Amino acid sequence: MGNGALDGAVIAVAGAGGPAGRAALLRLAEAGAVVVGSDNDPERLAEAVDAARYAHGGATVTGDTVDLLDLDSTREWAARTEREFGRVDGLVHLVGGWRGSETFTKTSVDDWDLLELLLVRTVLHTSLAFHEGLQRSDRGRYVLISAAGASRPTAGNAAYAAAKAAAEAWALAMGDYFRKAGGEQGPTSAAVILVVKALVHDAMRADRPNAKFAGFTDVRDLAEAIAGVWDKPAAELNGNRLWLTEKP
Numbered sequence: 001m002g003n004g005a006l007d008g009a010v011i012a013v014a015g016a017g018g019p020a021g022r023a024a025l026l027r028l029a030e031a032g033a034v035v036v037g038s039d040n041d042p043e044r045l046a047e048a049v050d051a052a053r054y055a056h057g058g059a060t061v062t063g064d065t066v067d068l069l070d071l072d073s074t075r076e077w078a079a080r081t082e083r084e085f086g087r088v089d090g091l092v093h094l095v096g097g098w099r100g101s102e103t104f105t106k107t108s109v110d111d112w113d114l115l116e117l118l119l120v121r122t123v124l125h126t127s128l129a130f131h132e133g134l135q136r137s138d139r140g141r142y143v144l145i146s147a148a149g150a151s152r153p154t155a156g157n158a159a160y161a162a163a164k165a166a167a168e169a170w171a172l173a174m175g176d177y178f179r180k181a182g183g184e185q186g187p188t189s190a191a192v193i194l195v196v197k198a199l200v201h202d203a204m205r206a207d208r209p210n211a212k213f214a215g216f217t218d219v220r221d222l223a224e225a226i227a228g229v230w231d232k233p234a235a236e237l238n239g240n241r242l243w244l245t246e247k248p
Helices: 019-030 042-055 071-085 109-136 155-185 202-207 219-231
Strands: 010-014 034-039 061-065 090-093 141-147 190-196 240-243
Touching: 010 019, 010 071, 010 109, 019 034, 019 042, 019 219, 034 042, 034 071, 042 061, 061 071, 071 109, 090 109, 090 219, 109 141, 109 155, 141 155, 141 219, 155 190, 190 219
Parallel strands: 010 034, 010 090, 034 061, 090 141, 141 190, 190 240
Antiparallel strands: none
């Protein structure tokens, strides 16, 4: 396994049980990282952890069922991770969700209520829980996955785009914390945003064999981009958006 920037790094992955999370666990384990996944679905999480362990024998991949909507539980996850492994070098935020409407006027406030929890509140909690540990690391990274729609919202995607934009703003504020903590020498840790149009995985292609999925990012390519974040200097990454799709 890996002997690069991720070798021996301790990386927490929020939303590890979904397709993007599974791909991230596999890629990070392949790179030699200790990977600590969390999800609110224990069965789905166990399958993802087992798949990464099986694919990369000898890799340390563990899973914690964590309610990321509870700040105390999220803080305990962060503290437990650092306590058990001695450090924490990354938090990859892969908690997703989507709601849309036919038109702007048909937008449901209920959609915003749900998306604010999934896409914003979980970012608040993971960033507040992990920021001190990441700052203590010599290669700390907070990686947020966002959507191009946050920069150019469409009428039917108001709630989703607004939630993504709010999450981006919060992550950028975290980046300012890292910048200030670094002082004149510059940041040693970074908050970075990876921007996609949307994600696609094998099950989606199987369900819709004739679909083009134009501009979509495969979850394996996303996982590769996530791993690549540790190859770049913190000062180059911190407070920036890395586009994995065409800018709108």
